[in-house]
Amino acid sequence: MKYDAVVIGGGHNGLAAAAYLARAGRKVLVLERRHVVGGAAVTEEVFPRFRFSVCSYVVSLLRPDIIRELDLPRHGLEILPLDGTFSPMLNGDYLWRVNDHAKTRREIARHSKLDAEAYDEYGRAMVEMARFVKPILAMTPPDPMTRNPRELLKLGALARRFKALPSRDRYNQLQLMTMSAVDFLDQWFETDVLKATMAASGIIGTFLGVRSPGTAYVLLHHYMGEIDGAFRSWGFARGGTGAISNAIAGAARAAGAEIRTGTAIARIRTRGGSADGVVLDNGDEIDASLVLSSVDPRRTFLGLLDPKELPSDFVADVRRFKLRGSSGKVNLALDALPDFRSLPGPGPHLRGAISISPSIDYMERAYDQAKYGEFSRRPYIDMVIPTLTDPSVAPPGKHVLSCFVQYAPYALAGGTWDQQRDAFGDAVIDTLAEHAPNIRDIILHRQVVTPLDLEREWGLSEGNIFHGELTLEQLFFLRPVPGWARYTTPVRNLWMCGSAAHPGGGIMGAPGRNAARRILGHAH
């Protein structure tokens, strides 16, 4: 029997695409290689009774229209606020920003009165910028080389929107799109740890340093939440990040989509330059009028297709697409809570994100090491303790600590990641111990996820958590490949719907939604 659409990969984007197609009455099948759906947005019981958001660990950008349209709360999605960011410093002090604006202002004033004032102005400016960018996330990028006047008009409209901005916003927008996070923040603030922690969001998942031009843009993402009317910045899903994927999967199933896990695909079947199904590892063939790939372009075009079936310049562009994973995860099962030298004892500062980003130079040095093929000996770490907001994921009294670690370059100068895995884990523990000396005594279990693991187990080529660097030359109408940013591919009836497509990675779900809407003719 034949499906209207088969979706390769059951990550949040694949599932979202499937849900939208199924709701439109299409007969949809989602194929997931692993035993569980979710891709990198997954909760797994890594150690008995300890459930981890193994890869992606917080949610911030999940598009509100997806939550609404797919009615995700009805399918079990509950987002718990993640209150603030705690940044311990090496001098024994700390910076602790919370969602309560007045509190945060007082805290920043403790470091610098000027910064406390600039903080308001900064927040307002960023919200304005986010307003400008938000609609772009939901649009299909127009192709600047198109002959289609409709597309050109869309480009013109973008230019007009920019021109229509007040000159001050125009100025900020231009800077945000091109500057380094540090240069941008230097114009507003003087407190090193404040700038370092804010700048950190600009390099997450990207092989760039906080001083590298192009890193300022991501600062915006922290303000998207506000205009989405969702939580200001970050939140957890109750039950872990996997709960998001499960909710989307639930919506897809409810709409009639079929989801098969443990089903790996050998290749995409094509006939006469057009995709007409997939061939599974076990040799089974599945017929479908449309094939959607939510896996990254390298896997899709160089792995699941025979490059010979593709235009050579397209293949060259795919090979050139930068993946360059730069981060890893260390997941810890804890017997008790970490005790920070700078703010001892348990307390609300542990309920939010804890950011090991004590200074700009610290962040930049971490990058400098990675540039030449070593993991950072003193890495940037962004960690959360979900058990404080959602005790359901660990046995009573126990905790899970989820550490996002950068930099961990996929390509090592010496040795393999299998040889380096433990050394990497140790470097993370050593770094934590500088701030929370009790950490070594409270670790029950430790899981180290290297870029190589992300590639092998979760199918992220080169361990890139965004399916491809979020750098300007790989965004919008250049993502993933110039001329193919509209979810279509040179193979007829083969569509891209994953993070490698506009607008990119993060648990946004936008690529999956945009692709499905494009297929259904809702969007152009």
Added chain:
Amino acid sequence: MAHDVVIVGGGHNGLIAAATLARGGLRTLVLERSERVGGCAATDEIAPGFRVPALAHRTAIDSHVIQSLELERHGLRIVRPAAYACAPTTDGRALIIWADTERACREIATFSSIDAERYPAFLESIRRITVVVRSLLDASPPDLDALAPADAIRALRTGRQFRALGRTDAYRLLRWLPMAVSDLVGEWFESEPLRATVAADGVLGSFLGPRSAGSAAVMLLLAAGEGRPIAPGWMPRGGGGALAEALCAAAKQAGAEIRTSAAVCEIRVDDDGRATGVVLESGEEIGASRVVSAVDPRRTFLALIDPIHLPPEFRRRAQNIRMRGTLAKVNFALTAAPEFQGLAARALADRVAALSGCVRLAGSVDSIERAFDAVKYGTFSDVPWIELAIPSVTDDTLAPAGQHVASAYVQYVPHTLKDADWDHQREQLGDRVVDVIGRYAPGFERLIVAREVLTPADLEQRVGLTGGHVFHGELALDQLAVARPLLGWAQYRTPIKNLHLCGAGTHPGTGLDGRSGLLAAQAILTAP
């Protein structure tokens, strides 16, 4: 007598603006702080009989300027190198990028036959792409708030040129502008000496490493003038000073008056926010109906103008213009030409020709990146990246017969050291440069008759480059075109009536090409 225009600063842009304005019939006066005009275009005698290009050792004065000011009639003699760049290795080889493409390919082939095949295609792609870039550099950027019909026409023309590139090159242009030059060279070439030699153009004078996004744009901007990458430009016979003399002669002949040792300390602004003239350090006041500043925007707005005349927000933005210089200059008087191991096996004629351009001393792209790492923390690297020029190879007016002068661009060097001061570190930097050159040319230190080290701080002192930044402001995407020097003020105008800018801090600001001076003067002449 009152002047129609006084120009603050007698650098190349100031002189070109002066000549153009004077030809336009305006009574023009140029005021230069130092005892000679030329700014970065200068020739100094650092030892009896040894005359070295004191600052820039390569210029790329725009052909429009050369023609319209008849600079060759005024004594400018352009010396074009037979080899754009020579990259000797420490293991006795050398990659020579000859001006002749076929010959260059034969050289490249000895490092990689694949690169040799790609090189001509690379040159062609850069040539086509820079046609579009060039058309942007050749015109004043539009004012987004008051688009004129001319802007629309120009936009359409550029748009057509862009589409005429065809998909491949058009997308390359879009991808390359925000990209890191290390990725660009990585896409084209496999041999490190070639990668490093090409990538160097993306970081020249900038606070950027080859891995920094935006470095590819710097390379394209500098390549746009001559439509070719790799050390574009040439040296005038007689060094940069000869260019200054030609420009000076052209300006004078056009009727401009030029005063040296006349340091402007203030630009006078009246109560209705109108520039009325300047005040010299001597106390002398000079009135003029227009003031044109060729010095960098930060110096102009923050040092020469009473804050009361500028909106606070504008001053804040001016303060935020990034101009962190990273280039130091080391000049040498030498008893003989350096003997590069890598060239030892070549015939004398080839050895000489190979050195007619610049010598780039970097083993790999990463070695340039490592040199960059240091400057981020306020120090300079043990192994700085060096571009050496030995102009006396092609110009016998610079040194006694058989002897030579050499000029080194040295990166990366901070304007301000973190925990030291330049008076104690300056000569250490010089020693490091000698040491690095010696690795490629053993015995180099024994050739030295005289040495002069100019740190970015010295460049600021001597030529007035704020932060020691040779481009009057980082060539970053947020400081180019409509945003150079500041978004909304890219038309050589300022918030102060009758005060204009014409220096490299304005569009296009791509080095020693004089476009800023020319475009500014044209804008002033056509202004209502």
